[in-house]
Amino acid sequence: MKYGYFDDQNREYVITQPDTPLPWINYLGSEAYFGLISNTAGGYSFYRDARLRRITRYRYNNVPYDFGGRYLYIRDNASQEFWSPSWQPTQRKLERYSCRHGMGYTIIGSDYQGIEATTRYFVPLDENLEIWQFTITNHRQRAAELSVFSAIEFCLWDALDDSSNFQRNFSIGEVEIEDGVIYHKTEYRERRDHFSYFACSEKVAGFDTARDAFLGPYRGWDQPAAVESGSSRNSVAHGWAPVGSHHIRISLDPGESRQVLFVLGYQENPPEEKFDPPDSLVVNKKRAKQTIARYLAPANADAAFERLRLHWNELLGVFEVSTPDVHTNRMVNIWNAYQCMATFNMSRSASFYESGIGRGLGFRDSNQDLLGFVHMVPSRARQRILDLAATQLPTGGAYHQYQPLTKRGNNDIGSGFNDDPHWLILGVSAYLKETGDWTILDELLPYDNRPGSEEPLYQHLERSFRYTIGRLGPHGLPLIGRADWNDCLNLNCFSDTPGQSFQTTTNKDGKVAESVFIAALFVLAGRELAQIACRRGLAAEASHYLSEVAKMETTILKHGWDGRWFLRAYDDFGRKVGSEENAEGKIFVETQGLCPLAGIGLTDGLAVQALESVRRLLATEHGIVLQQPAYSKYYLELGEISSYPPGYKENAGIFCHNNPWVIIAETRLGNGDAAHDYYSRINPSAREKISEVHRCEPYVYAQMIAGRDAPSHGEAKNSWLTGTAAWNYHAVTQWILGIRTDYDGLRIEPVIPKSWPGFRACRKFRGVCYEIEVQRAEEPGNLVSLEVDGRAIEGNLIPLPPAGVKTVTVKATLR
Ligand code: BGC
Ligand code: NOJ
Secondary structure (H helix, E strand, O other): OOOEEEEOOOOEEEEOOOOOOOOOEEEEOOOOEEEEEEOOOEOOEEEOOOOOOEEEOOEOOOOOOOEOEOEEEEEEOOOOOEEOOOOOOOOOOOOEEEEEEEOOEEEEEEEEOOEEEEEEEEOOOOOOEEEEEEEEEEOOOOOEEEEEEEEEEEEEEOHHHHOOOHHHHOOOOEEEEEOOEEEEOOOOOOOOOEEEEEEEOOOOOEEEEEHHHHHOOOOOOOOOHHHHHOOOOOEOOEOOOEEEEEEEEEEEOOOOEEEEEEEEEEEEOOHHHOEOOOOOOOEOOHHHHHHHHHHOOHHHHHHHHHHHHHHHHHHHOOEEEEOOOHHHHHHHHHHHHHHHHHHHHHOOOEOOOOEOOOOOEEHHHHHHHHHHHOOOOHHHHHHHHHHHHHHOOOOOOOOOEEOOOOOOEOOOOOOOEOOHHHHHHHHHHHHHHHHOOHHHHHOEEOOOOOOOOOEEHHHHHHHHHHHHHOOEOOOOOEEOEOOOOOOOOOOOOOOOOOOOOOOOOOOOOOOOOEEHHHHHHHHHHHHHHHHHHHHOOOHHHHHHHHHHHHHHHHHHHHHOEOOOOEOOEEOOOOOEEOOOOOOOOOEEHHHHHHHHHOOOOOOOOHHHHHHHHHHHHHEEOOEEOOEEOOOOOOOOOOHHHHHOOOOOOOOOOEEHHHHHHHHHHHHHOOOHHHHHHHHHHHOOOOOHHHHHHHOOOOOOOEEEEOOOOOOOOOOEEEEOOOOHHHHHHHHHHHHHOOEEEEOOEEEEOOOOOOOOOEEEEEEEEOOEEEEEEEEEOOOOOOOEEEEEOOEEEOOOEEEOOOOOOOEEEEEEEEO
């Protein structure tokens, strides 16, 4: 069953039924001012940090789901009936409803009793505000006398404090109202230099800023007293809950249409210019007023939308494909790339499942996110790498997270996730391959942000590598620390106390438990570091890295192979994890994917066996589960993984993030059919037809799909913010389609399904546009012969063209 359809031409998903199984959300904003918006206008906005600068209030896990939003009400003043054109919050049965989620904007429209209302929500590029373009049309035979009410609820900035510290918060809310513009200024009188505003292009008949006055006692957002009675109370909030609501009256002749603009924004003032007059406590609105005036002009709002559209044309124009599979095309050309932008911006902080108060930017997460983002805006990727590296610890280890506002490592979570440092090497190598910008390696960056500790980025990578060499366990495999990629395999945690964090509790000194996963990651990252060193003329270093890598590979083959698949780890007692010997959790997916991906087991048949075991034991119609058999009870020595009921999350859920490792592994063995088959099983667009089972958005990946041990097998959870986005983008573009960035140019090595006659792609790379056509000869093989601008070349690496060349035509024949 479907709840809408893809409009690929407009790069939109169109939802035609408001009561989707879960709120289906979209993101607004590009760099600083962000918002989440659901298909029924739920969601909230924030400036840079979803916890510390929350602009509007949202109630997570509410009943019903998804409360707090960018609401509008229309009231027919003759019949006194009122409704919400976005369905929520009034839930009136609309005669037509549609929500178009697009690239950085959402349009929600509906018809009710001859009145059509459509709102386009978006955040202009380079501005700290959002625009709601509301258009209302009278399709009745007679004139309509209408009232429109807007409604948002302000958050008192720190979203965590806002949802807990009521004894203080009920007394601090403050607003100002001037010319119909509502200014929210809680705490501005003391330590904050920022405020928010909510403006409207029409002359207002009234306003409300006190929630109690607007809603009335014991009423919810579905029936505000002010709306019901048809007039605002002109309330001025003092304490309690400040809101923003405008009331405007609109008379429409038959067939007449009107546009009303609302602007919700965030403004900072220099501390010495906070007040106007300076010796007062009145907010200085000079800057804000200019911005408001600009965007309340319809032509300027339209122009800002057009700029946003062109911006996305450009971003998505970097890689475009046309294959025989619509789901591949749609995800690569539109939605997967778009999701990569969201994960780059948000990391794992704010979604419908991440409350925006919990997590900063993950070190591991943010590095991996670069894989799917770096081609879109390399300059932002560069800055992200520098920010991440500056939080690295002198040991080469890393804070697991850092806070986006301060760019400092998060002490509460700390470090000790022993895979973290290697993701920095992989992030940097992805950047170098995309851009060829070797200057980044010379950037001087501190450790732990301490002035005086600066070293070139290259040295940071070297320390990442050495971090593992200095932390090997009894088998010569890397010590796992708190956890590796699998945050829930906590082998040193031994937590038996309720409420302890599995991520930060460490009860063992960590000298025994080892990770085969980190070993494979070390091999992968070490090989990249060697390539980087080579190109910097550091031959001795490069051969040192390679000899360490070779040693580790030998260790993996000796102590990391279980007979028919790769082992996962050794626990604190030196016992195997992910082995035939175990009663549960015999085989884990991570090492089966990552070892071949890192080049381990490719020539000795081990990769073939490992992937055969994946197919036999882990693959389901909904994707590949994380391990089998699921843990049926809590194992003190394994930690959080066994705390989940079987089939969910890391306990044998389909963790979509590591499916692409298996996909890449399959391509490394030349199995295009298997790779694309796995790719399609979790591809959200391909799963659209089972939306009632999948339940999450059909246009973006979810972190997890319930595994075969769960009663809800096939149900997705935690959509949007997941490493799945970057890894699937990387897997399909660079390994299945095989258009792969490399240090010295673009490599073409597709491993596509046998049934595909070929495909076309356009890839912009280092300022050159590559027009690529891939065609199969009769035989179904993967051997590539390349013709570049009509001339046959040796191998599959396209040499960089001479300066000034803007277009290169590539013909690849597979046999
Ligand atoms: C989740 C993991 C997540 C970790 C860190 C755990 O509860 O299962 O997926 O990475 O928390 O926040
Ligand atoms: C989600 C986390 O964001 C990611 O870093 C981790 O690797 C996975 N969960 C697996 O536990």
